[in-house]
Amino acid sequence: MAQDLNANLDAYWMPFTANRQFKKAPRLLTRADGMYFTDDKGRQILDGIAGLWCVNAGHNRPKIVKAIQEQAAEMDFAPPFQMGHPKAFELAEKLVQLTPAGLNKVFYTNSGSESVDTALKMAIAYHRVRGEGARTRLIGRERGYHGVNFGGISVGGMVANRKMFGTMLGGVDHIRHTHDPARNAFSVGQPAHGAEFADDLEKLIALHDASTIAAVIVEPVAGSTGVLIPPQGYLQRLRQICDKHGILLIFDEVITGFGRTGNPFAAQTFGVTPDLMTVAKGLTNGCVPMGAVFATQNIYDAFMNGPEHLIEFFHGYTYSAHPLACAAALGTLETYADEGLLTRAAEMQGYFAECLHSLKGEPNVIDIRNIGLIGGVELTPLPGEPAKRAFNVFLDCWDKGLLVRTTGDTVALSPPLVIEREHIDRIIDTLRGALRRAA
CATH class of the missing domain: 3.90.1150.10 (Aspartate Aminotransferase, domain 1)
Known part of the structure; x- marks a missing residue:
């Protein structure tokens, strides 16, 4: 063999x-x-x-396997544009019961990379529909990983993922990473030092002006760059600065989502709620590709204007809310719940x-x-x-x-x-x- x-x-x-x-x-x-x-x-x-x-949840879990098999036999595909299927709505309702309070809208994607690009587009479009169309700049972080699409590598900060692919998106800047081995080496859990690294955002705001900045995106725990844990108070400080200047805060929870840090989401572990949150990976236990973006009611409502027959947000994927993915996710959530x-x-x-x-x-x-x-x-x-x-x-x-x-x-x-x-x-x-x- x-x-x-x-x-x-x-x-x-x-x-x-x-x-x-x-x-x-x-x-x-x-x-x-x-x-x-x-x-x-x-x-x-x-x-x-x-x-x-x-x-x-570990490999070859019976409820997930059964859910996928039964869905494949019942309905293999349903078009997601101007149509829907019951499991997509059932899954969304179950997901928002797990998210931090206020993140109560779900937009489906097929991967973490797609979730990131979706969230970035949502952020820029949100400001535009509110009459602040000059807010197009995106702020990422050094050593950040946000997937491999052009939006994600633009706001990301891992050199090997960026250096071969040209100039990428314009209007992107980066704050410093939080790795500080001189002060924090061998910390157990959150390091004590480094909350002040969040103040880099104030420097970029002074450089670019808040009126041009749409969003800041960070991983609560930077995973793919080598597991960088946020210093105590760091994420809270980012939230405060974003609120002060009307900037959206995006958490990339593709790695940390669905139990990895001891809560459903790292936002709950660290006590900081973003405006947008990206997920994938653990959403279906890796069984069928799927991602999602969680948004606040306020962001969703900003798009719900104009004639009702017109599309409010020109974005989506052929496989958004794919029936097999939704079935896998429902089986996954049931498995998570059964076993705590x-x-x-x-x-x-x-x-x-x-x-x-x-x-x-x-x-x-x-x-x-x-x-x-x-x-x-x-x-x-x-x-x-x-x-x-x-x-x-x-x-x-x-x-x-x-x-x-x-x-x-x-x-x-x-x-x-x-x-x-x-x-x-x-x-x-x-x-x-x-x-x-x-x-």
């Missing part, structure tokens, strides 16, 4: 992958169940990253943090960061070979039956929320061994 699979690798140009290295030594997954993948050699691989920050998974990270984070921070002092570990069931272990780069040390650790963990993720020289962990203590022990023990062997 392995030989047959390995013989047909050439045609596929793989995303965010070292294609040449992979095709010399493929890592092929063939099955998944609970906390584990199975590879093409029959080995069980402990999933330390919930697939790709998305399989929050949207708050389970709060129950497990103490033991997870204790075990994760036990890696302090291991070879080349220069920082450890955590919140909920998210962890990051930052390593000293190999001289002249950035990202290689962490990649070597990734390969070592794979060989020992553990799937982790690396970004730069940080090893990231985001296990399914169904994780038990014995899984945490195995993840940390395997990672510890790999760190020692990589020394």
Whole structure:
């Protein structure tokens, strides 16, 4: 079986992958169940990253599988423009019962990248329909990740995601990232120092004038750049500045949404409610592509003017509210509710943090960061070979039956929320061994 699979690798140009290295030594997954993948050699691989920050309920969950199967047999597709189907409305009602108070409108997309571009368009259009059409500027953050569409990489701040793709969107600026290892290294949970980094926004407002700025977008926890936890008071300060100047605040919760930080959404964990919030990944447990943008009633109402027969917001996707995706999401929400998974990270984070921070002092570990069931272990780069040390650790963990993720020289962990203590022990023990062997 392995030989047959390995013989047909050439045609596929793989995303965010070292294609040449992979095709010399493929890592092929063939099955998944609970906390584990199975590879093409029959080995069980402990999933330390919930697939790709998305399989929050674990793999092969019966209610999700059944919901998808039954929906495919009943109705495979329904056009989303000028039409609807019951599950789209049922899902929206269930979702807004979980969101922070005030975020009570749902616009469906198919991915986190599409959710981000949708939210950016909503923000600019919102100001225009209110008569403030000069508010077109968007503010992102250094080291931010907001997907891979042009809007997302424009407001994003990860250099490798931007440098090959030209000038991107105009009218975009960035505040500083919050990574401050000199003061905050090895913080458990939110770092004590760095709330003042939010004041960068005031500097950009002074430069550009608030009347030109539509929105600020940040990840509550910056995940793909290496797990950067917001300093205490930082998000609150951003909210205050946005309110002061009439700027919309967008939270990108594609990674943090659906239980990752110990609440349904990180906005609730940190006590800050944005005006727009993007989600995807955990919305369907990764089973069917789907995303969404949550908006306040005020933003929605601003568009509801003019003749009733005219479209209010010229935006959407062929697969918005796809029936299979809605069914998967409903099955996912039921699974989360049955097992208390949207708050389970709060129950497990103490033991997870204790075990994760036990890696302090291991070879080349220069920082450890955590919140909920998210962890990051930052390593000293190999001289002249950035990202290689962490990649070597990734390969070592794979060989020992553990799937982790690396970004730069940080090893990231985001296990399914169904994780038990014995899984945490195995993840940390395997990672510890790999760190020692990589020394």
